[in-house]
Amino acid sequence: MFPYPSGRIHMGHVRNYTMGDVIARYKLATGHNVLHPMGWDAFGLPAENAAMAIGGHPRAWTYQNIDDMKSQMKPLGWSLDWSREFATCDPEYYGQQQALFIDFLEKGLAYRKKSVVNWDPVDHTVLANEQVIDGKGWRSGADVERRELTQWFFRISDFSEELLAAIDDLDNWPAKVKLMQRNWIGKSRGLQFSFDLVDAPQGADAVEVYTTRPDTLMGASFIAISPDHPLARTLEQDRDDIAAFNTDCRRMAATEEAVEKAEKRGFDTGLKARHPLDPAWELPVYIANFVLMDYGTGAIFGSPAHDQRDLDFARKYGLPVIDTFVALDGGKPVENEAFVPPKSEKVKYVARIAGDEVMTGEQAVDAAIAYCESIGVGTGVTKYRLRDWGISRQRFWGCPIPVVHCESCGVVPEKKENLPIELPDDVSFDKPGNPLERHPTWRDCDCPACGKPARRETDTMDTFVDSSWYYARFTSPHAKTPTDPVEVDYWMNVDQYIGGIEHAILHLLYSRFFARAMHICGHLPAKSVEPFEALFTQGMVTHEIYQTRDEKGRAVYHLPEDVEDGKLIKTGEPVEVIPSAKMSKSKKNVVDPINIVRDYGADAARWFVLSDSPPERDVEWTASGADATFRHLGRVWALGERVAGLSEGKGAGDDDLNRAMHKATFAVTQSIETFAFNKAIAALYEFINVLSRSNAGGTMQKQAMRTLAQLMSPFVPHLSEEIWETLGGEGLVAEAAWPAADESLLVEDMVTLPIQVNGKRRSEITVPRDLGREEVEKRALEDNAVQKALAGGTPKKIIVVPGRIVNVVV
C-alpha cells in the first residue's frame, strides 16, 4: 500500500516496503518480470491542517513532503521503479479519477442522496469523525451536532452479494480479513413487516420493521424507532418534549461506536402499535437513541428475553420480559441476562408462532418467516449491513467532484475534455470550512449542457477513492485514459499486496468494489475484478509512549531519543511510561529510520525490521537490537573476506557444509514464499554459524559463501553484492538465478526418536531413518530408561510415528 506523504518515513514504512522488496528481489531472481512501484496517497486532512497552522498551500506542503520522503526512502535500497511514480494530487491522476466518476455516473454507479454529517455549530464546518473528541469539535470545543446534507454516493451495496460470494475465492488472503469482510457485509435473512399504529398521526399509520429473529415475535414488548425516523420527525413538529429528546440524540457523534457505547435511552411517544398476530395486544412505541436510521428500516421491535440491549432497555423502562424459548433442560426465566444461544443450537419454544416445540433458532426463523408470509404479515427478505459509500467531503484538499449545478439542467457532469477540474492556487485557510465554497470565482462556470452560467460542485472526494484504483494506474501512470488496456491486461492483477491490518475492511472492500465498477466501465479486464491476488497484512511497529504533564495537567509527549532511564535527558524530569502503541507522530513514540540508516546503514535497518518478529504481528521497537544487527553484518562481511582468501581444494567437512548449504537454501526459499521472513533470517544465522566453523575445503567454502550471498541478497542487497563480488560471483548477485536446493540432501540417514512413556519423554534412540516399525518398537522397549519407567509393567500399546516419536502406553 502506498504511503501518505506525512513528511517523514517511519518504521512501519520500512517494514512494509522492505517486505515488498524482499519479494520483488526474490521474484526477479526466480525469473519473473517484476513491477514494484511507489506513489503517494497525497490528498487528505493533514495538508489542510498544516495550511491552517503554518500557512501556505496544501499542495506546497504535500509536494515538499514527497520530496523529503523520497530522499529518505532512496538510501534503503528498495528496488522501486521510480519511473512510474505519481501522487494522487497530481492533476494527471485525479483528472482520470474525475473521468472515472463521470463513467460511474453514467452507469448509475454514483448518485446523490441526503446523509448525515458531524456539524460544528461554532466553526460552521463539517467535522471528520477524527475531529470529534468526546462529542465535541476538536478546535471549537462545541457540542457536535448531526446535520443532513445532500451528498454523493457510490452504489457499493448493489454489489453486496457479489462481494460476499467472491470472498470464497480469495485463496491467498488472510482468513481473518475475509471473515471481517464477511461480517462487515453482514448478510442476514429476516422478516420485514409492519406494526399498525393506534391513533397515529396523519400519514403514519404503520411502522415498518425488519427483524432477523421473527421467531421471538411473541416475546415483543416494545417498538423503538430512530430519532431520525420519519415518524419521529413528524411527532417532533407538535411535541416539544419529543423535539427536545430528538435534538439531544442528534447531539451525538455519528459513529456507530459512539452510538453503541452511549447510554441507551428511550422516549415513550405514547403511541401504541398493534401486534400483527394479536390485534388486541398493544405495544408502546419508543424513540430510542440506539436505533440507527441507516440500518434496516430505522425501526425495531424489542424482544428483551433474547437480546441483551433490549433487555437492558426493558428493565430501565419497566417493560415486560417474555421468554419465547428456553434451554432444552428447561432453563430459567430470563432475569438480567438475556438468553441468546447460537442460532444453530436446539431450544424449546414456549411461545412459538410456527414450527416444532424443539428446534434450532435457524429452523424457527425459517418457520416463522414462512408462517408470517402465509398469513400476509410481511415478507422474508435478505438484507446486507453494507451501506452505500458516501464519498462527498466538504473539504478543499481532495479530488473535485466533476459536476456542475445548473438552474435549468440540474446536476450535469463536466465534459471529459474539460478535465482535470483543477484545484485553485489562490485559497486561504484562515477560516474553518471549505475554501472552495468561499472562493470568489472557482465555483463559477458554464453549464456543460446548456452553456448558461452555473456553479461547480465544491465537495471533493473521499481520499479512499484515490486509493481504490492507484494499483491499476501504476500499469500506465501517464495514459490519457484511466488505464491503458494493453498494459493493464499485461500487468494486472497485483500478485502480492502488502499493508496494515487496519485496512482489512474499508480500503480493501472499496478497492474490490472499485475494480468491479472500473470493469463495468471498460477500464479493467474481467480477470481484475478481484485486483489483489494475494494479500499480506503486516503488524504495526510499536513503541512505548513517554509523557509528562503541563501546568494544566494536559499530556505532553516526548520523543524516545529525548528520554533516558525514564527521565528527560534535558531536565531530568521523570516521564510516565505508557505501554507500547502504534508509532504515531501525535504521541511522539516514533523512531526515525533515517537515524538508524545513518548510524548502522540501510542493510542493518532492513535486516533488523524483518528479523525476530513474525511479519503479521506487531513488533516493538527497541534501540538495542539495531546495534547487534550491525555487528552481526560486520561479522558476515569479515567471514566473506576470510573465505575469499582460502585456496581452492577439498576438505573433510565438504559433505556437511554442502548439506547445510542445501538445507539453508531450502529453508530460506520456503520462508520467503510463505512470508516467514523472521524464519528465513533464523535459517541464515544457522547457516552462517555452520559456515564460520566449517572445516570444509576452500572450494566448498567459497561456494557456500556465494550461496549465502544469494540467499541474503533480498534482505541485505548492499552487503550481498559486496560479498558476491569478493567471492568472484558473475555479474550482480541481484541478477543471478536463485539457487535450487537438492532435496535428497535434506534428509539425514539417522534420526533421533524421543521415547515417551504415557506421553512423558523418558529417553531417545537414534535409528536409521527407514528402520521398520517392529524394530523401532523393539529397540525402544530395550532402552534402559524406558524399562525403568515401565517398572516391569506391560505396554498396552506402542505408537510409532515414523521419523518423529515413539509413545509407549502402559
Place this chain on the structure above:
RNA sequence: GCGGGCGUGAUGGAAUGGUAGACAUAUCAGACUUAAAAUCUGAAGGCCGAAUGGCCGUGUGGGUUCGACUCCCACCGCCCGCACCA
C-alpha cells in the same frame, strides 16, 4: 457495545497434534587485551539435587487425545476496525 485478532524464558520469538524454548537480543563465565570495545569459546526456563536425575512450566480454568503452545468451551488481559484519519 459490536466484529476480528493476539497472549510461550529477562526480551523478540521457534515448534505439519509428536523432544517446548530453534534462531537472536540482553546476561554471566572464560580467552585475547595494559585496559575497554570488538572478536572468539562456553553457560543459561523455574524449583529440588553433589550428580545420574526428578518435578513443574506456553495468560487462567475446564475438555478432547496415546500425546495439546497447537483443537474445543468459558474467563482475563492487550491490540485493530466500526463506514468523514490515512
